Amino acid sequence: MTESLRVLIVDDQRMVSGGFSLILSVEDDLDVVATAANGEEALAVARELHPDVTLMDVQMPVMDGIEATRRFVEEGLGRVVILTTFDRDDYLFSALDAGASGFLLKNAEADELADAVRTVGHGHALLAPEVTRRVIERRAAASASxxxxxxxxxxxxxxxxxxxxxxxxxxxxxxxxxxxxxxxxxxxxxxxxxxxxxxxxxxxxxxxxxxxxxxxxxxxxxxxx
CATH class of the missing domain: 1.10.10.10 (Winged helix-like DNA-binding domain superfamily/Winged helix DNA-binding domain)
Structure with missing residues (x-):
């Protein structure tokens, strides 16, 4: 039997992280090992628990999700999916530069959330058309060769x-x-x-x-x- 993917959820809104945790907890192949309220807390948790995938909010106190993502990638603390309401394109550009493996809208359906974790956890990038294509097209247009x-x-x-x-x-x-x-x-x-x-x-x-x-x-x- 394949081992469950270990998931860390990082969001300063407890209702959001709790809701995502509840959604993922019913999946046999996904194991939510912890939640965290900011990037600094997430780093401490990840160093201890070694999640496979971290769902990372952007706007958080103490340390935001972009800086936390950069630190996760530098320290090899698993793959990161950015959680976003897509209010700010510049956040997404920065997250891409920081090494995020994908982007997920916060209003995603339950099955989309679970599939996103599986996709990234198994080594693929999450190229959701609602988010990533728009980001990539704008970035590419701005820095076209x-x-x-x-x-x-x-x-x-x-x-x-x-x-x-x-x-x-x-x-x-x-x-x-x-x-x-x-x-x-x-x-x-x-x-x-x-x-x-x-x-x-x-x-x-x-x-x-x-x-x-x-x-x-x-x-x-x-x-x-």
């Missing part, structure tokens, strides 16, 4: 790796990429790893940004898989 810079970055990739990067940029999962390219998922995982390594990217979220920055994907495009 020149044609020469884009060509230089893409020159490091094989044609198949470029295909994979383009599909990542459209939000495809490994299974969808495998289906689109008529290869096995193990092959896709190898290609994804190679893309991240060659372009110096941390995770799939950064790969999506790179796909936009290099022009492989343009704003508004969607997967046709």
């Amino acid at each position: 020149t044609p020469q810079e884009a060509d230089e970055r893409l020159a490091a990739l094989t044609p198949r790796e470029r295909d994979v990067l383009g599909l990542l940029g459209r939000g495809c999962s490994n299974a969808e990429i495998a289906e689109h390219l008529f290869v096995g998922e193990a092959t896709v995982k190898t290609h994804v790893s190679n893309v991240l390594m060659k372009l110096g990217l941390r995770d799939r979220v950064q790969a999506v940004v790179a796909a936009y920055e290099t022009g492989l994907v343009r704003a508004g495009e969607r997967s046709d898989t």
Whole structure:
């Protein structure tokens, strides 16, 4: 039997963290190990309990979620999903830079919350279209590569790796990429790893940004898989 994913919920509103905890507690494969009211408290808890996934609010006293996320990533304290009401785009840009593995709206349905934890806990980025695509498109538009810079970055990739990067940029999962390219998922995982390594990217979220920055994907495009 697969071990349950250990979850830490960080929010200064106890009703929010309590509600999320209640939702996740009924899932057999998810284990809420603790809640915390601010980033500083979350760091102390994470160092002791080693969660797999932390759901992190942004606006909190003592230490906000962005700084806490940066510290989580630096110390290797598990993967972080930012909880947001999407009031401030700049918070999301900063969270992406800090190393967040994804973003989740606070009004997400119960099954979306549980699926988000599973997605990130199993090593994938959470590319929810309501949040991440808008953030990535704005970020990419603001820092778009020149044609020469884009060509230089893409020159490091094989044609198949470029295909994979383009599909990542459209939000495809490994299974969808495998289906689109008529290869096995193990092959896709190898290609994804190679893309991240060659372009110096941390995770799939950064790969999506790179796909936009290099022009492989343009704003508004969607997967046709």
